[in-house]
Amino acid sequence: xxxxxxxLFAALxxxxxxxxxxxxxxxxxxxxxxxxxxxxxxxxxxxxxxxIGTIQILVYAxxxxxxxxxxxxxxxxxxxxxxxxxxxxIVGAILVASVLSVQIATVCSSLSxxxxxxxxxxxxxxxxxxxxxxxxxxxxxxxxxxxxxxxxDTKLMGLTLFSQYAFHLQVIGLLLLVGTVGVVVLSKxxxxxxx
Amino acid sequence: xxxxxxxxxxxxxxxxxxxxxxxxFLVILPMVAYSVYAERRFSAVIQDRVGPNRTGIPLTLFGFxxxxxxxxxxxxxxPMADGLKFILKEDxxxxxxxxxxxxxxxxxxMVPALMTCVVLPFGSELRLSDLNGLIGFLGLPGFSExxxxxxIADLSVGPLYTFAIASLGVYGIVLAGWASxxxxxxxxxxxxxxxxxxxxxxxxxxxxxxLMVFGELNLTKMSIYQxxxxxxxxxxxxxxxxxxxxxxxxxxxxxxxxxxxxxxxxTNRLPFDLAECETELVAGYHTEYSSMxxxxxFLGEYAAMIIGSGLAVTLFLGGxxxxxxxxLGLDFEAxxxxxxxxxxxxxxFFVKIVVFILFFILIRWSxxxxxxxxxxxxxxxxxxxLALANVLLTAILxxxxxxx
Numbered sequence: 001x002x003x004x005x006x007x008l009f010a011a012l013x014x015x016x017x018x019x020x021x022x023x024x025x026x027x028x029x030x031x032x033x034x035x036x037x038x039x040x041x042x043x044x045x046x047x048x049x050x051x052i053g054t055i056q057i058l059v060y061a062x063x064x065x066x067x068x069x070x071x072x073x074x075x076x077x078x079x080x081x082x083x084x085x086x087x088x089x090i091v092g093a094i095l096v097a098s099v100l101s102v103q104i105a106t107v108c109s110s111l112s113x114x115x116x117x118x119x120x121x122x123x124x125x126x127x128x129x130x131x132x133x134x135x136x137x138x139x140x141x142x143x144x145x146x147x148x149x150x151x152x153d154t155k156l157m158g159l160t161l162f163s164q165y166a167f168h169l170q171v172i173g174l175l176l177l178v179g180t181v182g183v184v185v186l187s188k189x190x191x192x193x194x195x
Numbered sequence: 196x197x198x199x200x201x202x203x204x205x206x207x208x209x210x211x212x213x214x215x216x217x218x219x220f221l222v223i224l225p226m227v228a229y230s231v232y233a234e235r236r237f238s239a240v241i242q243d244r245v246g247p248n249r250t251g252i253p254l255t256l257f258g259f260x261x262x263x264x265x266x267x268x269x270x271x272x273x274p275m276a277d278g279l280k281f282i283l284k285e286d287x288x289x290x291x292x293x294x295x296x297x298x299x300x301x302x303x304x305m306v307p308a309l310m311t312c313v314v315l316p317f318g319s320e321l322r323l324s325d326l327n328g329l330i331g332f333l334g335l336p337g338f339s340e341x342x343x344x345x346x347i348a349d350l351s352v353g354p355l356y357t358f359a360i361a362s363l364g365v366y367g368i369v370l371a372g373w374a375s376x377x378x379x380x381x382x383x384x385x386x387x388x389x390x391x392x393x394x395x396x397x398x399x400x401x402x403x404x405x406l407m408v409f410g411e412l413n414l415t416k417m418s419i420y421q422x423x424x425x426x427x428x429x430x431x432x433x434x435x436x437x438x439x440x441x442x443x444x445x446x447x448x449x450x451x452x453x454x455x456x457x458x459x460x461x462t463n464r465l466p467f468d469l470a471e472c473e474t475e476l477v478a479g480y481h482t483e484y485s486s487m488x489x490x491x492x493f494l495g496e497y498a499a500m501i502i503g504s505g506l507a508v509t510l511f512l513g514g515x516x517x518x519x520x521x522x523l524g525l526d527f528e529a530x531x532x533x534x535x536x537x538x539x540x541x542x543x544f545f546v547k548i549v550v551f552i553l554f555f556i557l558i559r560w561s562x563x564x565x566x567x568x569x570x571x572x573x574x575x576x577x578x579x580x581l582a583l584a585n586v587l588l589t590a591i592l593x594x595x596x597x598x599x
Contacts, residue, residue, distance in 0.1 A: 027296070027370075034366070051352055054355045055359075057360070062359060062362025063392060070385070
């Protein structure tokens with residue numbers, strides 16, 4: 001990926017992330033978060049993770065944030081916009097944020113990838129696919145794609161998810177089901193008890 | 196700067212820009228304009244009226260007796276007249292609106308609708324080196340032997356990309372309703388977003404069986420496969436004549452039906468146009484909009500319709516492939532397709548889209564509108580379950596009737 005694009009999308013993502021915190025209007029905050037997700041998706045795509053990038057937009061920007069926006073619009077915006085934040089909250093937020101960023105910076109600098117330049121930072125999916133093929137765990141379509149010089153990122157991810165992490169996937173599915181059933185139970189109107 | 200600009204491939208960039216300009220500005224936007232015209236003429240035919248049939252080259256302005264009608268079909272210049280009217284009308288902004296979002300909303304409907312077209316393979320490939328003999332006398336180096344793919348971005352996540360960007364279109368509608376600061380638009384936008392979020396599920400689920408059959412997410416490869424082995428809904432040549440393809444035809448047909456119904460709901464077209472149903476909500480989320488801003492909503496809806504048709508054609512009806520191409524000798528061969536065949540493929544693709552749009556219009560003018568609770572019930576209780584069961588059905592059938 002050209003480094004120029006990396007800086008562009010990183011700036012987009014960070015700038016709108018800042019807007020989420022700084023803007024007074026909650027609708028602006030919500031939309032900025034959506035834009036920040038779009039920037040993040042572009043960064044994922046630049047790392048050759050097309051599937052994750054697309055799903056980032058589809059799920060977070062396209063569905064989750066729309067629901068957020070939906071709820072915000074039903075509230076009284078003027079009241080929210082006039083709220084003043086207290087000094088203690090600002091100091092606390094800055095403190096937590098700086099501790100977190102120092103922590104992230106330390107962890108990232110100790111990683112083996114940290115010396116890599118932006119230009120060749122793409123995920124080594126090609127190598128991962130070749131390894132899978134070599135160990136005989138691969139599918140025919142993946143082998144074919146790799147032979148044609150294409151990147152089967154979706155297929156590789158699907159294969160890993162459904163073979164190596166099948167159990168975790170099932171647990172998450174169950175968790176989501178519990179959430180759905182919970183919502184249905186909570187929102188169901190209770191029947192009037194006949195006197 | 197040099198290091199910042201490293202890795203940019205200039206010829207690739209130029210080819211992409213040419214393709215974007217061709218597809219968006221020279222094909223889709225005129226198609227949008229003329230599908231509005233087609234809608235008006237077709238509805239007139241259905242209702243036994245005449246429709247807009249007068250607009251031609253206005254020679255009467257210069258003292259002639261008659262206007263000239265292009266090709267003898269009345270009203271072919273109607274879209275231009277409409278466009279001119281939209282631009283010249285007063286652009287009124289009500290005082291109570293939130294100005295920034297009021298202006299942003301029409302753009303947010305139009306831009307995603309046009310962005311989704313980049314993954315559609317609108318043709319096979321163009322071997323421009325066939326032209327070298329014609330332009331040779333200019334003394335230019337001529338085109339390289341490598342054919343140009345007729346798709347803007349050959350992504351490995353094709354349909355997912357379309358869904359992702361199309362799901363951003365909801366913002367335009369939600370913001371339009373909210374920023375207008377008025378009751379009817381707000382109700383319209385709440386309805387529209389609820390509807391679009393609900394039907395996105397069925398839309399996404401309905402194509403999973405298709406992806407299972409292809410084993411592929413790349414729309415270009417799907418088109419090539421269908422060109423050689425029969426369309427998904429018309430498996431009459433190549434491997435399409437095998438038993439398993441015909442057994443799998445049943446779930447594919449179910450998929451197609453769910454996909455088309457969900458697409459109608461996603462594009463807010465009748466019978467699902469609850470977002471703007473005139474008898475209840477004035478005009479829905481764009482009640483407060485006038486002139487070109489209103490036109491952008493209108494055009495966004497039609498552009499979404501065209502690209503939705505494009506996706507349906509690519510997934511189920513062979514994309515750019517010519518029916519019975521192996522029998523006719525018109526089938527695609529990678530790297531060896533002559534230029535005229537490449538152009539014929541592009542024409543075939545757009546002919547299929549036009550037929551699909553006429554189908555859209557026919558449905559709009561022949562079915563009554565659903566009630567909102569019926570719409571939600573249909574989406575969540577029937578379409579969603581049908582799509583889910585169809586995934587299971589396809590998986591089971593594919594165990595017993597494996598492809599290849």
